[in-house]
Amino acid sequence: MPQQEVSLRDRTGQAHHQQAAASPGFANFLPPATIPVLPNCNTPATSTLPTTKTRKSPSIHCAEAHTQKQNLKEIPRPATPEAAVIEPTHDTTRSVSIATRLIFASLLPCLLLPPFLPVSSADDHARLIELQTDNTTYVGRLLKRSGDHVWLMDPLGSLFQLNVRQVSAFKVVADRFQPATPDEQIRSLQKELLDGYEVTSTQHYVVAAPIGNAQQFAKTLEQLYQEVYACCQNLGLSPQHPEMPLKAIIFFNEQHFQRCCRTDQMAWSADLTGYYSIRSNRISVLAASSPLTSTANDGNQISVRPQQPSHVSQMVQTTLIHEACHQIGFNSGIHSRISHGPKWLVEGLAMHLESDNVRRGKSGRLLSPADTANPERLHWFQTEYLPRQQPGDLARLITSDEHFARAPFDAYSLAWAFTWFLCSSESPELPRKLADFVRLTAKQPGPGAGSATQRLETFQRTLGDPDLLETQLLRFIDSLNLHVETQP
Known part of the structure; x- marks a missing residue:
């Protein structure tokens, strides 16, 4: 990506x-x-x-x-x-x-x-x-x-x-490969960027942003890294620290962002706000003219207008979180930059980690599934997807990534809901099986997740029968009796 x-x-x-x-x-x-x-x-x-x-x-x-x-x-x-x-x-x-x-x-x-x-x-x-x-x-x-x-x-x-x-x-x-040092990474970015940008670094990041903003974004990304890494450890995913700094570029200028999209071979469109590129291994985010704020993450905004600065800030933060989760996953051994893995898993984990409660927990008490729900994803799942849900949807999502192109809203909400269900199970069996599945897909012999038959066999061998799990997922969500209302 x-x-x-x-x-x-x-x-x-x-x-x-x-x-x-x-x-x-x-x-x-x-x-x-x-x-x-x-x-x-x-x-x-x-x-x-x-x-x-x-x-x-x-x-x-x-x-x-x-x-x-x-x-x-x-x-x-x-x-x-x-x-x-x-x-x-x-x-x-x-x-x-x-x-x-x-x-x-x-x-x-x-x-x-x-x-x-x-x-x-x-x-x-x-x-x-x-x-x-x-x-x-x-x-x-x-x-x-x-x-x-x-x-x-x-x-x-x-x-x-x-x-x-x-x-x-x-x-x-x-005889020995030596990764670029943080200083060399910084100089590389400085040579690429136009005037008006500054580059700074933290323990795990090299971040470029318009002058006066790099430190703020770098601090946010470093904190995010620590949270995601610890959360992945708690999920049994056995993350490893990356061997070189992760890079991020924050743009306040849409033309500069478009130029970066061309560099990374990304198809730009007016609604594109950010992406993580597997090839260059960096994230690029368009923050418009709105500074990053410390507001809580409530999931991806469905409708965002540039003239609403507070909403843009929240959307920018959500975009940054989601794409950084991808970047961390692909650089910590959870996913492979070569084999990529099934899309439902890659996107499902990133959306699960969007929740502040998932990453940070709540002081003094254990989290319930209701605490870790992603409100935006849950809202779409309940109000839009469930009325047209068909038996076997989960199996179709598992065996092919085409569902993300045909019905993207439904595919993303189902991928999130299933991952949330696996991670939130009271029994340690399902989280353990998910961790085994993550490790297995990260060791795929080549790019792609295999044929539909291979994908299904891998899933059944590790996680179980998708039809049975689909039934358990629907019962799980129904039992929580959660009803999310989005803000106007």
């Missing part, structure tokens, strides 16, 4: 190209090549990774990114359709023969690439490598390979999915 602006070269830039000796193996099959030094800007990978995004309605957090990619200073570059695999071009002027390319492509995954390395591993000794395609040079750590595809993460945390058949050269740059 959702990215800090990235540099496709290593933090030391040209020095790496000068110091790196050509790696043995396939480098010997290839003619000498001049490795271009790229500017400090994004370059599109061969496949666009999804993003989560927030709009000014409950039908938020969709997972598509397919607009033309530019950096924040409007450096144009071609866009690549989502999930597209670019086949190698056949240039008769190339000195590398087709046979050599085929041999290289078939053996590269077996002989050159290290085994899977978890994103959150802070002390692994993976090498810093360089992969060259026809048009681009990528420098980073090899995270995973699956079939003809590999995933490379650069020192700034950006993720690139490449088809190995496109890789024409490689070399080992350093």
Whole structure:
């Protein structure tokens, strides 16, 4: 879904190209090549990774990114359709023969690439490598390979999915991958942003915002991180601290936000208020001209108008919370930036964590399910979804993400309600099964959650019969006798 602006070269830039000796193996099959030094800007990978995004309605957090990619200073570059695999071009002027390319492509995954390395591993000794395609040079750590595809993460945390058949050269740059330091992350953002922004950092964040606002947003995000991390521990999800700072950009200018959307290949629209990008691993939020406030989070606002500053502030905070929950989940091992996982789970957990009571609890007493309900989601579930609910809706949500496109309001409310039900069970069995399911989906062998049959089998093996759980969910909500009234 959702990215800090990235540099496709290593933090030391040209020095790496000068110091790196050509790696043995396939480098010997290839003619000498001049490795271009790229500017400090994004370059599109061969496949666009999804993003989560927030709009000014409950039908938020969709997972598509397919607009033309530019950096924040409007450096144009071609866009690549989502999930597209670019086949190698056949240039008769190339000195590398087709046979050599085929041999290289078939053996590269077996002989050159290290085994899977978890994103959150802070002390692994993976090498810093360089992969060259026809048009681009990528420098980073090899995270995973699956079939003809590999995933490379650069020192700034950006993720690139490449088809190995496109890789024409490689070399080992350093024996150990070193993530960018907070200072290097700050300098990277400063180079990308236009005038009028400041960048600050906390223990877990690097935050850019209009001058005079960065500290405030950074403090809010750091507190949010601590709350979400502790809550995930309590849910048995075994989170891990990220190996590099998480990045966030707050915009008060809509044109600047649009420019960032193009950089992250996010389809901008007038109702888009924020998103998390898996590719660049950062969150971007449009805060308009309203400062962040400390008001309590009541869930995503269904209708928000810019001329209502107090509502905008609350919506901005809710957007920030939701997208930060995605970012934390994808960087703590709860979700995988490569396999993504089923959408109902990714969105359900984020919406569950939107509730202040879920994250913070209430001093001096245990929380009841009523305390942890998300009012906006519950309101939609009761007043809009239930009148048209059909048996088997939960199974359809589990086996396919298409429900989020066909009936997004219903899909999001059902995903939240089911996650809330699993987390709120008085019996420890369902929360334990949910934690097992989360860990299982984070270890998927490749992108996507599998076929409908595979998704159903995984769910049944871990959580149980979806039809039975659907019945239990409806009884659970009915037994609470909760009726939510939204504010006008």
